[in-house]
Amino acid sequence: MKNFEYFKPSTLKEASELLIKKGANAHILNGGTDLIIRMKEGITSPDVVVDIKGIKELHNIKFDEKEGLFVGACVVLNDMAHNQIVKEKYKVLSNAAKSVGSGQIRNKATMTGNICNASPLADTSTPLLALDAKVLVYGPNGEREIPINELFVWVRKVSLEHGEIVKGVRIPAYENIIGDFQKISRRKEVDLSTVASTVVKINDEIRIALASVAPTPIRARKAESFIKGKKLTDEVIEEAAKIAASEASPIEDVRASKEYRIEMIKIAVKRNLNAVRS
Amino acid sequence: MKYVGTSVNRVDGIKKVTGDLKYVDDLKFPRMLYAAVKRSTRPHAKIIHIDISKAEKLPGVKVITTGKDFPKRVGLYLEDKNFLAVDKVRYMGEAVAAVAAETEEIAHEAVKLIEIEYEDLPIVTNALDAMKEDAPLIHPDLGTYKYASVFAPKPDTNISNHYKVRKGDVEEAFKKADYIFENDFYVPHIQHCPIENHSAIASVDREGSLTVWASCQSPYAVRLALSVAFDIPLNKIRVLSPAVGGGFGSKAGTTLEGIVIPLAMKSKGRPVKLTFSRKDEFINSFVRQGMHSKFKTGVMKNGKIIAIKDQYVWDGGAYTEYGVNITKAAGFAAVGPYDIENIWCDSYCVYTNHPVGGPYRGFGMSEIQFGIERNMNIIANELGIDPIEIRRINAQKVGGRTATNAPIDTCGLLDCLDQVLEDFDPNEKVESLSPNKVRAKGIAFGMKAPSMPNNVASSAIVRLNEDGTAYLLVSAQDIGQGSDTALTQFAAEVLSIPPEKITIKTGDTDHTPYEWQTVASRITYCAGNSVINACEDAKAQLLELASLKLGIYKRDLKLEDGYVVSTIYPDKKVAIADLSLGLTMPDGSGIHGPIIGRGVFIPPNVKDHDHETGLGDKPVAYWTYGCQGVDIEVDTQTGNIKVLNVVSSFDVGKVVNPTLVEGQIEGAIVQGIGSALWEELKFKDGKPLNPSFVDYKIPTANDMPEMIIKFIENEEKTGPFGARGVSEPAMIPSAPAIANALCDALGITINSLPLTPEKVLNAMKEKNNK
Amino acid sequence: MKYKINFILNNENVEHEVEANRTLLKVLREDFDLTGAKEGCGLGECGACTILVDGRPVNACMMLGIEADGKEILTIEGLSNGTKLDELQLSFVNNGALQCGYCTPGMIMSAKGLLKENATPTEDEVKEAISGNLCRCTGYKKIVEAIMEVVENNK
Incomplete structure (x- = not known):
């Protein structure tokens, strides 16, 4: 690992200014489970690392009926997954978080990190996409909100400007979420998704999100509109799963072939839809 | 004891x-x-x-x-x-x-x-291609290389060893056979992955x-x-x-x-x-060699196999200094644990532009017996015979012959099968709780001998301390298998000193005595015998001195709990501690000096095989036999397999330490599950694609099945207290048993490892399209 | 450039200087000679380097030394009190829950982390909690049994 300058600011302002002052080769450090690997392998070699874990407000996790759930950028996945409110009101998010890596990784990694890496297979991206989450961003020109589906641009590329820092993720409050998360992988524990999917039913509206099927995690909007207004019969589910698969553009890699992934999208979505219909 | x-x-x-x-x-x-x-x-x-x-x-x-x-x-x-x-x-x-x-x-x-x-x-990455005449030569100077005389490299080819078995007349037997079956199999490169x-x-x-x-x-x-x-x-x-x-051969x-x-x-x-x-x-480090196998089997209507012609082509990688011996070991077990009258086997070690192949737990046996055990089930299914029955008919038994025509004088194979069947009903149908899943059961045999040169040596030294404690010096390495503990138990038994009073020292060529290698499940057997011999030597010295001291014949003395004791008058005794530096005579003079026992061992009577036929009366020290039954659940939508239950039985001769032996078997089963379900080091044009735990998955605690571990104890006459090695053999049946369960239950054919979800789904599709 | 950090290491306050690019695993092994935590993969996949940070299992290879500032770090060396072994360590020995021993310190620390959070886990919860710790020798059975014995003893 190449050496670098390390800063641990205690405010967002300070952190953002540091990033801007140090230029393009300054990198944010949060949980570090991705960045440290990339630094060890020499894929990323920042001159400056800005550790945001010293910023208190980023460790908050809070809920209110109006604003919904806020998960601070530095909340580790295990804390989020086992948070009482998350377990009660956003079970699908808790389940997705629990499927990331090992217990040791989840004690360090965060959901914000999971999505900011913009890995096509980020498990927590699917419940966030399905729940229309918003990413709260602090920047030199003030704060802004990015709808989660606009965050992902391409493989490992997000729509954040240099100097911007994600404060956390906000998930709207919903009356009653019926949701289901599916992960298809080679090994059950501690594995990357071959395909991951989340389906939520909110007042009769069905939303479908997929990961590991395209350059970014996606919503299967055609499948959603096909379902709209229909009763979830076996036939409708079968057809919706096919449509969802047609919206994806998976690749072949060492984990699976393209054909297998397409098959698995259908299976995952079918399982999701079956779970939410009852 | x-x-x-x-x-x-x-x-x-x-x-x-x-x-x-x-x-x-x-x-x-x-x-x-x-x-x-x-x-x-x-x-x-x-x-x-x-x-x-x-x-x-x-x-x-x-x-x-x-x-x-x-x-x-x-x-x-x-x-x-x-x-x-x-x-x-x-x-x-x-x-x-x-x-x-x-x-x-x-x-x-x-x-x-x-x-x-x-x-x-130009590169060549498939061993079958590398054998072709026009293949690029990886070692053009092979003809000038030095090698041990039992091997047979072929100059101006990529073949670094050709071992053959020629027993009986296979062509004549094929003419007589009621049925002929031909099947091909492949096992990929895998990694030992010690932590x-x-x-x-x-x-x-x-x-x-x-x-x-x-x-x-x-x-x-x-x-x-x-x-x-x-x-x-x-x-x-x-x-x-x-x-x-952890080693596992690597x-x-x-x-x-x-x-x-x-x-x-x-x-x-x-x-x-x-x-x-x-x-x-x-x-x-070494990889387990990829291997292509091919079987032509001649069978009678009643299930009796009368001839097997098989070929093993090993992807030895760029250098085969160690790998050549695996191809030879495979030849000794050419048809697995079956007694077949006519055998024609060619086992080739072939250079390719892949990483260096070498020993991996089981030393060729897991690789060949995947094909042998699948072949058995395929034939049984075609003939409509129970896969267990066809095994019983053809199994090696006492009085029969091995592939090299060696007479079989001990063989607990069918005892192991029967012991497995006590806890495993292969015909009991169990419905899965999930509509998308199918339960399936399968069985496989396994056998292995210590694969080592005939005359490999072991030695041990035991030194007694002034207080009656002892040092045991060997160069057998405890690589996790527990040899330090087992060898200490042997010493404790012979010397009648509790294990906690014995300290074992290993692994220092300046100070611990010669040991050929810690491989081949040979340490309990070879080093164990040398330890017993060293302790017997120390014991003889102690009895000699005690005899003088007590005025009792040596034949009437024994060691018991730290004392030399008279077998006739139990109150007549002298502490080992008091003899540890020699004996002090009544006049104050001393004799003998410190008690130091030396022990050596070479497996008795293991001899070279015939080069032309591969046959030999005793090419190995002994065979270890066993059997496993597995119960799996297959997700027919994703192709994922979960192994739920395993029942294992091996004839270990003597269980030296139940917890340790169970540990070896449990570890071997789970390692076998890894090789069955996920493990494959993948390459594209010689480039390794998944050299990390991110994309080369080995089992976690969550993948562990329920395991019932059982033993048969048919004594190995040359073994220490009757024991024979088992750490490697236990892995051999896992993968074929799982594959047999999968293929039989779903009516599909998968003849390569690992049994990936994708292969399972493709095989199901193929079946439905038929 | 070196940075000064303060943290609690195996129940003692320490002050230390580290370069930013060194992992906590390297710092523990090289600077403090605490070699119980091992590097098995360097990618957070094998768990051989597991230690407790503020009571929770973390891969020391996935954490910078400098991130230890202000934290409470417990390694396998700090688990026993002199020659008095922790109940998990004893149970591992008594149940034959180790073979080559290379994964053992990490495995025990993961189990310790679990029991600190949940003193009465089920067998499935134990398996899940140690699924980030690879063991190639034992097949895991005796490890799970050793941990469950501690759980039962404490009920």
Whole structure:
């Protein structure tokens, strides 16, 4: 690992200014489970690392009926997954978080990190996409909100400007979420998704999100509109799963072939839809 | 027996649970340098030029070596490899140059600065292609290489060994057979994945004496290889193996030791350390060879197999110095645990541009018996015979013959089958709780002999202390299998001293006596016998002295709980402690001196096979037989398999320590599950695609099935207290049993490992399209 | 450049200087000679380097040394009190829950982390909690049994 300058600011302002002052080769450090690997392998070699874990407000996790759930950028996945409110009101998010890596990784990694890496297979991206989450961003020109589906641009590329820092993720409050998360992988524990999917039913509206099927995690909007207004019969589910698969553009890699992934999208979505219909 | 047969706690347990035990990578010496290796980026190429000028200038770089510094070829059975490539690279990742520097970071930085100019050569990455006449030759000079006389390399080809079995007349038998079946199988390259990566430290003093600390299974074999490679007399090389964090064969030979030594020779007395990264571990320690097998089987209507003609083609990789012996071992077991009258077997070790193949738990047996056991089920299904019945009909039994026509005098195979069936009903149908899943059951046999040269030697020394405690010195290595504990139990039993009063010392060629290698499930058997002999020697000395002291004939004395005791008058006794330094006579004079027992062992009467026919009366010390039944659940939508229950039975001769033997079997089953379901080191044009735990998955605690572990104890007459080895054999039946369960239940055919979800779904599709 | 950090290491306050690019695993092993935590993969996949940070299992290879500032770090060496072994360590020895021993310190620390959070886990919860710790020798059965024995003893 190449050496670098390390800063641990205690405010967002300070952190953002540091990033801007140090230029393009300054990198944010949060949980570090991705960045440290990339630094060890020499894929990323920042001159400056800005550790945001010293910023208190980023460790908050809070809920209110109006604003919904806020998960601070530095909340580790295990804390989020086992948070009482998350377990009660956003079970699908808790389940997705629990499927990331090992217990040791989840004690360090965060959901914000999971999505900011913009890995096509980020498990927590699917419940966030399905729940229309918003990413709260602090920047030199003030704060802004990015709808989660606009965050992902391409493989490992997000729509954040240099100097911007994600404060956390906000998930709207919903009356009653019926949701289901599916992960298809080679090994059950501690594995990357071959395909991951989340389906939520909110007042009769069905939303479908997929990961590991395209350059970014996606919503299967055609499948959603096909379902709209229909009763979830076996036939409708079968057809919706096919449509969802047609919206994806998976690749072949060492984990699976393209054909297998397409098959698995259908299976995952079918399982999701079956779970939410009852 | 007092100690043998009981679950004595591991003698190395406390050191290991506290983190106190120092493995090689935990060692640190003053002024130590750190090494890094420049590796080939080409699968097959001439080295035109190596430019180290930039690397040399980097501050902190102390030594750089290339293959030219030590161009002598080495190898255990066939001298075909260099520790650093000379003139040519033959696989991607091969070591080309090495750097020693003040820190690991500097060493790695320097490696990046070494520039190598290559001229690519045509590659061959499929062993079947490599056997063809027009295949590019990977070792054009094979004809000039030195090799052990039991092997048969073919000059001007890529075949580094051809072992054949010619028994009976297969062609004649095929004419008589009611049915002929032909099936092909493939097992891929897999990795041992010990959790400890290879590590070695070398230091050369001003006298020219070399000391090497290595995480190795076989310090004496390493010492010999280094002596040959670097022209250093054996008395000037000391190899220490302080602890080994798992081996499974990967640490059986010499790998990185040969890279650090040249660096240490030029580092002016500073020790040099090299530790493999996990990626290195995947590519640059041995891999289990990929293997193509092909069977033509002649069967009678009643299920009796009368002839098998088979071919094993091993993807030996770029160097086969160790791999050639695996192809030979495979020949000895040409048709697995079955008694077949007519056999024609060709086993070829073939060079390819893949990483170096070598020993892996089971030494060829898991590879061949996957095909043998699948073949058995395919034939049974075609004939409409129960797969268990066809096994019973053809199994090796006492009075029968092995593949090499050796008479069988002990064989617990069917006992193991019956023992498994007590807890495993193959015909009981169990419905899965999930509509998408199917439950399935399968069974497979396994057998293995210690695969070692005929005359390999073991030795042990036992030294008694003044207080009646003892030191046991051996060079058998505890690589996790528990040999320190088992060997201590043997000593305790013979000397009648509790195990906690015996301290075992291993792994130091300057101080612990000769042991050929810790491989082949041979340590309990070979080292065990030498320990017993050493303790018997010490015991004889004790009885001699006690006889004088007590005035009782030696034949009327025995050892009991730290005393030499009269078998006639139990109150007549003398403490071992009082005899440990010799005997003091009534006049105050002394005789004899300290009690030191020596013991040696070579497996008795193991002889060479006939070169032309492969036949031999006793080519191996003994066979270990066993059987496994598995119960799996298949997700027919995703193709994922979960192994739910396993029942295992092996004929171990004598259970020396129930907890330890169970541990070996449980570990072997789970390792076998890994090889069945996920494990494959994948390559594209010689490039390894998944050399990390991210994409090479091994089982976690969650993948462990319920396991019932049972034993048969048919005594091995030459074994210590009747015991025979079992650590490797236990892995052999796992993968074929799982494949048999899967294929029989779903009516599909998958003849290669691993049984990936994708293969399962494709096979189901194929079946539905038929 | 070196940075000054303060943390609690195996129940003692320590002040230390580290370079930013060194992992906590390297710092523990090289600077403090605490070699119980091992490097098995360097990528957070094998768990051989597991230690407790503020009571929770973390891969020391996935954490910078400098991130230890202000934290409470417990390694396998700090688990026993002199020659008095922790109940998990004893149970591992008594149940034969180790073979080569290389994964053992990490395995025990993961189990310790679990029991600190949940003193009465089920067998499935134990398996899940140690699924980030690879063991190639034992097949895991005796490890799970050793942990469950501690759980039962404490009920």
